[in-house]
Amino acid sequence: MKRTVFLDVEALPHHAFGSRSPMWWGTVAFMVIEGAMFAMLVATYVYLRGAENVWPPPGFAPPSLLWGSLNTAILLASLWPNHKVHKAVEELDVSATRRWMLVGDLFAVMFLAVRVLELGGLNVRWDSNAYGSIVWLVMGFHTFHLLTDAVETLVLTGMMYTIPSERRMVDVSDDTLYWNFVVLVWLPLYVVVYWLPRWL
Amino acid sequence: MNPPERDEPSGRRAREVVRRDEPHRPAAEERRLLAATWGRRPGLWGWLTSTSHQEIGRRYIVTALVFFVLAGIGALLMRLQLARPENGLLGPDLYNQVFTLHGTTMMFLFAVPVMEGFAIYLVPMMLGTRNVAFPRLNAFGYWLYLLAGSFLWGASLLGIAPDAGWFSYVPLAGPEFSPGKRADVWAQLINLTEISALIVAVEVIVTTFKQRAAGMSLDRIPLYVWSVLVMSFMVVFAMPAVMLSGVFLALDRLVATHFFNPFEGGDALLWQHLFWFFGHPEVYIIFVPALGFVSSIVAAFTRRPVFGYPAMVLALVATGFISFGLWVHHMFTTGLPQLGESFFTAASLLIAVPTGVQIFCWIATLATGRPRFGVPLLFVLGFVATFVLGGLTGVMLASVPLDLQVHDTFFVVAHFHYVLIGGAVFPLFGAIYYWFPKAFGRRLSERLGRWQFGLLLVGFNLTFFPMHQLGFDGMPRRVYTYLPGRGWENLNLLATVGAMVIGLSVLLFAANVMRSLRRGEPAGHDPWAADTLEWALPSPPPVYGPLHLPVVVGRNGLWEPGAGTTFVTGLDPHAREVLVTNFLDADPELRETLPGDSPWPLVSAVVVAATFVGAMFTPWAPVIGSVPLFFALLAWAMPEKEEREEAREQERQRQAGAATP
Amino acid sequence: MTRRRWTAAPSLLLAALTAGCGALPAALDPAGPQAARVAVLWWWFLGVCAVVYLLVVGALAWAAWRGRRRGARRGSPQSAAPPAWADDPPELSADPARERRLALAVAGAAGATVLILIGLLVGSVITGDALAGARPEAELTIHITGRQWWWEVEYPGEMASERVITANEIHLPVGAIVHLEMTSADVIHSFWVPRLHGKIDLVPGRTTHHWLAAERPGVFTGQCAEFCGHQHAHMGLLVVAEPPERFAAWLAAQRRSAAAPDTAAEARGLEVFLDSSCVLCHAIRGTPAGGRTAPDLTHVASRATLAAGTLANTPGHLGGWILDSQGVKPGNRMPPNALSGEELQALLAYLESLR
């Protein structure tokens, strides 16, 4: 007769931040998927460029630098409130979390607004030629990410004010991770959209 | 029982796991509580809102098999049309729709989802946990898949089935040469099913990384789980390519972008690169889980662990990696530079090595085990005999000069049916015979199974072997008819007869399932005395899976001498708690509570599907769709009542903590 | 019983093979050096792969047989019926010496696989190089444009008057290395004449190249191999390889403009042609008809087939085609024409005179 033994896990915590949480892995997995998409967009850009002699095609100016560069600065600056949120939430400091999330929301509004101006300065339409198509798709796809991230952050801000449970705090922490991703992925895209047509 | 004391999420406080001799509750009470917590509400509502991995896995499998039959009926129609020259059964318009539907359905709605369904059903059980990591997302993925498939076949009934082939080459599928909505149906179907495939991949990866039974370190994961893990990683890196190309196509068609328009700087071959960068891994996405089936069956039916576990795992991983370097072998005739093509020949040949290693390991297992030739093992033997032939014709295709001759002919059709049916459908039938007793508590009939196997083997070879010769004799694929006098008549007729024999075999299988569901021999919990953890569960397994989560002591699961002696206790049966363990060693780390059943995944899926369908007609569909989607997702993520209380409680504790420093 | 099942597979395959027609399939009955090279490579691949296949399936059969005997010796129940299985414990602690032998065997097989693959790779690359080797020596260049669902064939000339445009039929001098320069006017097509060479795609926006030669006179059928829509099935072509003198004569004849009508009926036919919609699409050199979206009809009567290999070129078929092109080749890009009997007869008389 085998003797059975039990491991009592009752004392284990319910939530954890970072790689101990399944949610963190889920977030990372989706970041990898989207990262792969961005990488393939860039590859497509380079591929289409390789088939042309003149880039951008004759008659089209490269995208205007002003708004794009400004937005890059705003996005980079938003890493700072984001970092603050991350720290605050992992210390379970609800009031600091709320405060910094509001700052983050402000940044979100800013970069979305500037993004609209950016789109006005691309100097090409999506249906002008393949160059225009890929530039617009890169911008559109990234804007889509900005938008969903902004909405998610807004919703989580609301939750921090109404039901700041630890489970949601884990979500907030993962959201800051995702925010970093959306910002960092912009940097290569910025180079591709704004600088490649000037260099190549 | 009092709820356990709250801990800080960062886990800086108590984490000890203690041993005890007794569970917290008597088995009967635990069982009752678990059943109440994990069970779904009765009736249709419960059915629509369920998030149980068993239920969703079963639905995936059943839905995929329905699509298999539909696509198979399409195949029979094609075979009837080709049985003699200048046949009038299907005209060109219909034939083109039928072969496109057949290929698209078989690949995207049958082969991949059926493998995903098995993974969703089996992985949590094999890992000794109660559900997948994100149960609502899982339900959402299934609904998307169901809606996508129904959309494709619904559109087909309305006469707008796609008709440009399962890889929908541009410019044929572009705005100029495919007016109407057929190509849009294809593009949106692809985008929807790929989302669902990505979801399953994430479920499998996170569940395997974080919810393995205590003690199941990485080197103790069952080979089947390894295989679906590799499949999931391939999905993660491959599907984005096809989604992207699907988006390009949809945009070209809808808002006049020029991704594929060579006259405005686009390129027709861009499509082929993107599609095959996905498409080649896709075929291994189908094949690799089948290798997992084979390993499971071989171990149980030879009464020994599969020889060479490390080699098997390495081979699976290597297959996953190499498969991303082969895509150009589908494009040898497009006139790419020769040197580049030779590289892809070499890579394509290279992938034969890991595949060969696995086959050699199974042969070694068979030779040194005590095989008994039950139906699942027969299907495994049939798998080796047919798949190796298909693999070898693959090796021929990988040679550029040979491919120049046989590309886009029936030789290729023969190759891929040998590898798809031999490599995936044979193991799939084996897997169904193997796990059916677990899922339904009854065994399928062995006698009918043997007949089914024999008919499939004969019918299959009769159908597809002659196609090799047809290819060499100049018969291209995707022709709705051919002229008499070219010597193709007899072989085509033979193939048609063979297809009917396959059909008979499938009918026999259906009959076997129907019969055995009601009158099959009761199976008991472990009819094969097999090694993996699902066999410790009752058949059919209760919704919550194991009564007490198992603790794993070795690679061979239930076969290990100490197996079945250590369990986990202390999860709260009043909530849907699962044990989260760490990535490398599977040491217990957290008690995570999974969300309950919910209608919102279904609602969200309906909104998403409607948005995609709407996007065939107007670019504003995503904008309009995002509004209901926002609310559906909000409702999905809305905390339940318990969480509100939890939040209040935590808030109080935090304040108390702040007051007494 | 079970053993017979898997050994049945290969013999069945052989039976199926011999059940085919007696002659060699087209791609293995080469009429030119390119196809011959590929055929040689094929026989090598087939031989090597057949041996590999027999070895693998043989090993599988042997392993099953050996395992079965082992099981019987140890008193394992042979039946597949499970209830007895629980008393048949798994073997976990295998004899380490045996496992080492197994590991060696598997490693050896994997090593052999690598060696064989390297051999196949080398053979394949050598053949590929040989196919490419014909390039510099090309003596004749032909432009081919794929269209839904026919082939436009152009023999370029120094002067416009030396240029020949025809359709669906390519003439070559025997022995000459011919350079085919190809593109597509609409979707992707693929040029394939199995007895001469493998295929090459015709991609819109790109130019692709093929070098081939016919070693003996003959008429070789070809076919579009890349799916290109409705009538992909009926997008055939003919390659006519003839001795150089005959080829030169053919080319000279093709260079001439269309013969002027000789008889009243022919003259009437030309009139019908010019008055109908035909001119919108078709060209007949020497007449005002200059459409470029359909086969050039200047010498239509000299061709062996109609509508890209679909019909033999007889007056009856020609008439049927003109009246009911959609019945013959559903979905093709030529509309049916409602002509009176008299008009049709005249038109046929004229078209038949276009040799």
Ligand code: HEA
């Ligand atoms: C399950 C799916 C599956 C699998 C596993 C494979 C496996 C392989 N395939 Fe196949 N393939 C398809 C599904 C699959 N394929 C499909 C669907 C298409 C067509 C798509 C379309 O156009 O519609 C296709 C098309 C296709 C092409 C393009 C043909 C063309 O369109 O012209 C090529 C070319 O290289 C190719 C090669 C290979 C190779 C080298 C393997 C290798 O992985 C095979 C390796 C296995 C073995 C070799 C056997 C086992 C090994 C041993 C026993 C060791 C000893 C062996 C030797 C010494 C050689 N495949």
Ligand code: HEA
């Ligand atoms: C997993 C993938 C898979 C599977 C299993 C199959 C299975 C079959 N395939 Fe398919 N096939 C493809 C994937 C697959 N195919 C792909 C990707 C293509 C390329 C498409 C393209 O070119 O775009 C293709 C193309 C293809 C062609 C080439 C068409 C052409 O190029 O013109 C042919 C022709 O014979 C064919 C035949 C068959 C047959 C006879 C079966 C049989 O094995 C089918 C067996 C199933 C049945 C016969 C159904 C049985 C059901 C009944 C008898 C009714 C029972 C009713 C109840 C139970 C209620 N297939």
Ligand code: CUA
């Ligand atoms: Cu042109 Cu097929």
Ligand SMILES: [Cu+2]
């Ligand atoms: Cu491939």
